[in-house]
Amino acid sequence: MGPIVCDVVVVGAGPAGSLAARAAAENGAETVLLEEHPQPGTPVYCAEGLSVGGILDGGLEPRPPYVAQEIKTARVFAPGGRHLDLTSGEWTGYTLNREVFDKALADKAVEAGARLFTSTRVVDLVWDGSRVAGVKAVSEGGPLEFRSRVVIGADGHWSIVRRRAGLQRYFADYVSCAQYQLGGLKLEDPTVNEFYLGARYAPGGYAWVFPK
Known part of the structure; x- marks a missing residue:
């Protein structure tokens, strides 16, 4: 199978990655969203607290099933x-159901036109000279290569994108x-x-x- 060619590759289908993929797709970019786990939102890595503004920014309403508890x-x-x-x-906080919340954000990215690949783990970058030109990944069906104009690393603290690109983390x-x-x-x-x-x-x- 040859490389999958697109405009934007987003690595990581957490809230940041799904929102980035959605924005790119809504603005006409052919977008691919890659998630290493079988479903966005699992496993849960945080305590699930968020302000109402954070929920609304994601295009969701602060109500079940996305939220579990209102915090005053x-x-x-x-x-x-x-x-x-x-x-x-008047600004209320919430404890989320992250599994449901994250999946809903990824679904909205797909509705906007992004292609979601789950169980797809990025292992390296594709280089064109000094420019990042895509990513290499492994999936249940075998190795995959994605070629793109832009790569967005939204893959968390241990970001493979950051490490392979040689970028320094913020905290020592x-x-x-x-x-x-x-x-x-x-x-x-x-x-x-x-x-x-x-x-x-x-x-x-x-x-x-x-x-x-």
């Missing part, structure tokens, strides 16, 4: 245990973190996000609790 207050706990409540006023230090999904909990107020500071919970950092 952020409760910030100091190391000594005292806390301050920050209310959002990595941040260690852990994420848990806990069920069967009784929450005093499910509309409150809790934010903890201090070495007891996260030395040198912070911890969030997102109700869902």
Whole structure:
């Protein structure tokens, strides 16, 4: 099979990648969107919190099934245990259902004309002299090559596009973190996000609790 030729290749079908692919397709670019997992949004890599503006910018409404819980207050706990409540006023936040939310954004990119390839992992760039001219990928059906005028790397912190292009990351230090999904909990107020500071919970950092 020969190279698949297009105007724009977007690597990564998370929110940034899907929105970029949608914008490119809506503006007439022949666009390909590549996702290494079988479905956009899985596995979930974040705590799923987002402002209402972030949802509306994606062209979705802040309602189920995209969102799981409306958030009205952020409760910030100091190391000594005292806390301050920050209310959002008219700008509400939400805990998302990321699997559904991300898939919906990718679907909108496809509706705009982008071609979505899932289970397709980019392994290298295609070069034309000093210019990036596409990507090489592997899929369940074998190796694929995409030739394009533009390559957008929206493939996250460990971006293969960034590494193969020789671009430096913004931060010199990595941040260690852990994420848990806990069920069967009784929450005093499910509309409150809790934010903890201090070495007891996260030395040198912070911890969030997102109700869902």
